[in-house]
Amino acid sequence: MSLSMPLLWVVLPFVVAAASFAFLNKRILGIVITAITAFGLSLLAILFPEDLTLSIGPVQLVFTESLAILGRQITIAYEILPFISFIFAVTGLWSLNSGTPSIPEIFRPISLMITALLTAAMGVEPFLYAALFIQAAVLVSVPILSPVTKKTNPGILRYLTLQTLALPLILLAGWLLTGVETLPPDSPKVAQTTIVLGLGFALWLGIFPFHTWVPMVGEDSQPAIMIYLMTLFPTTILTFSLNFFDRYTFLRTSENLYIILGTMGALMVIFGGVWTMFQDNLKRAFGFAALAETGFSLLALSLLPQGGARWMLMLFPVRALGFWLWGYALTQIEKYADSLTISSVIGLARRYPLLSSGLILAQLSIAGLPILAAFPIKINLLTAVAGTNQTIGTLAFIGNLGLFLFTLRLAANLVSPKNKDVSHRWSISEKRFEYIPLLIVILLLVILGLFPHTIFAKITDTLTAFTQLQ
């Protein structure tokens, strides 16, 4: 029997998502179905045989990479499967955290749809059509960010506006790119094309000055949803951007472009880090920290000729785990605190020490504290960046301190007793089902912090899909 791979990773999640709408009220069933689908597809992607043939007993399923839809092709190449496995695993992880009442029921089916759309974006031919799929994913995300029962906040409108503005720019860049290949590198059209393309990606990734929607949406939406989207969208868009470097020599060989990427990366790290440091709202703080992380990805991209794509890809899973822990802890803490501002969580660690530790460790892991997951990659990445340009490396290091300082501020508030005159004894008030996932993820973060090559290193195999970048 012959099947196509997009049927598995694009059509099937859509079908499951559509079916899930039928039993939105059955929370546990919804979680189970979404988690099984997402983790199942993630596992399948990682274990899929290279000859694209699955043997189940006497039945032999032969897969083809492409599926034609409306005159276009969606091709899921074997080489891209590690990345697809990653985004489905992220969705699976978040679906496990979606049982909290503050997360809307439609989150689960919509998360599957978003993952399917982003998978399609990674495989559509001609590849510029990916912009349409990404735009569709953005549109689909709106109902979970701004449920119909809630008043739409200006941040959502800005998110939608800026993300939508990216679409024509990317398509325009695609049109311009067709003629640019044959032009000499110093032709003004090359620079114009690069600017248009750069603007498109800057809008997508929320790069300064297009970042304003990130803290605004972060402040008003459920933290888990925002963090999920900030995990999935930037990683997919950054991986998608590798297509451009792979296909267009003038981009790949432009030294100026790498300088600009490095400068923008350092700027984002400083900008995100410094702004994080001064936040009083924990959800806004996440938004700025996520921007700083985008900066690190740009720094890795700026090292593309020195193998920077590997650093970028390796950062994705450790960041995703850190973000998940951050979102999980915030979602749980939201149940016990009046609000998610720094002043509302004073003394919370004395009653909920494990959740508070989870939140602190998530932030420290993202920031790159030794023994936690991002440390091995960040220290090597910053060494490589500084080796190319010491100033940019130093600035990125300084910017990264912002998240550390914010974490210390938060820790000081979490552990300070609310009333200094009354004795506040430490007690563990968390329920077992609340802290066990947290402990497992902390353990994973520590393992990754010491052995970065173990669990998620396979994601770098994605680079085999980009033949010019290896």
Add this chain to the structure above:
Amino acid sequence: MILLLPVGILLLASLAIFILDQIRPKFGTSWLIASITSAVAWLTILILRLYLPTTLEIFSWEQVAPGFLGDFSLLLDYGNWPYVFALITIALSVILTDAARTRYDSTPQSWSASLMITAISLMALLSGTSLMLMVTWAIVDLVKLVYLLRLETAQQFTLRIIISYGVRMLSILMVFYATTLAWQVNGSFDLTAIPQKAGFVFLLAAGLRLGVFPLTLPFLQEPDLRRGAGNIIRLAPTITSLSLLARLPADLIPQGLQSWEPLFHVLLLLAGFYAAVRWLRASDEIVGRPFWIIAWSALATASVLNGVPAASIAWGIALILPGSLLFLYYPRIQRMNFLLYFGLIGLVGLPFTPIASGWAGFTADGFNVFSILYLLIHTMMVLGYLNRILQPGGEPGTLESWARLVYPLGLIFIIQAIFALGLIGWPGSLTVGVWWLPLIGNLLIIGIILLANKLGISPPNYTLPASSRMAKVFETIMPRLEPILRLEWLYKVMWRINNWIGKLLNAISTLLESDGGILWTFILLVLLISLLSGGGLN
């Protein structure tokens, strides 16, 4: 693998005592486990002196992860053995002398914490690479943070505890940055060969951790960290930083910063003098302990700054061993007071005493005004120590019979370590040294004692009579001088700047996120493009 033996033993013992205390608390059994295991660990370290240098490769990122730099290894050599031996000695002494403090802060939990922190600090001391150092520092800091926060009496100090943790975290990040600098020079390196380019940042990291460069004193009052476990918790992080100092390259000040060297000395001297004065005036040795650490650390750091990192070992050992002898000597017993005089041998710095080799650290650049000032700090520290020695003690009758045996034994262990390190601690430890400097210092000490006697000030209270004019001058000046010396004014200015930046950033955020924000976005975009195209986009 033998390097892991003492660490493993101590960790297992800590775990066993903790579990035992949770299941069936037995004071005697827990103490026995703690004392036997720390004695075995002590013996192992002593034997390892015969096998220097010993290394143990743990794992390497370079070999398993393509594109990665960095490896983890342990190393015991002449540079860190004195510190390893000193640490394990005070750990053993803590357990033994705790027998006499059963009515105070001596509990199985505190022994478990002591052994745990000693084990992790041993790993930090044995670190062969900066990665190993960062990881172990991070672990020991987290353990210490949790231990301190859980103390019942720490409630009023929570902010101070977090600030202190923040300072140590910053020191780890300095090592992080120093490592990126060093890797650029020659890839992975071990701590015996720190590249000159990274040396100064490593010095800043160690200085921050010691609280000396720049002066940082998060705890003016301490939570309930007094003798036993408190001593380990206070000294273990200090020892690991001192060990790093000894490994720094001789010419660590970067070319562009060499003209700033006098300023660095001034900062160190400020810290040293402030701490020495506070040590002299401290009401008891525990109140003075943070200043004891700062002052000796300042002397150790000065040696490194002068290009003689090996000399810092002598000052480090002076901090740890004679200091611990004093801090662990509680309850005071009149008949045992003489033991403290042996500690004095480890401090005076005369030829062939343990810190005789330390003076070279002040004269490497020739004898100058800084050498004199460092000598004065040393003199004040010894005077303060003498003052503490001369305090009266109580009667041994308050001790249980078994404690009467093991309590002095614990102190004798420290004394033998002072002698042992003076004899065989590190190459050049048994030396005449710059003999005339300690001679001047000791003559000065004798002169001051004689002068004090002439003025009618006699032991045990080497303090000025409250009615004297000098005392009144001190009372007027010191409260005003202290905040200046502690650099609090600088931290306040920085805090104000920080608040101002926060307000500015919030204002910018409000502007960008307001209704007109999207227009601001495009204005900023145009500005950015002009800036970048000016920078050569074409």
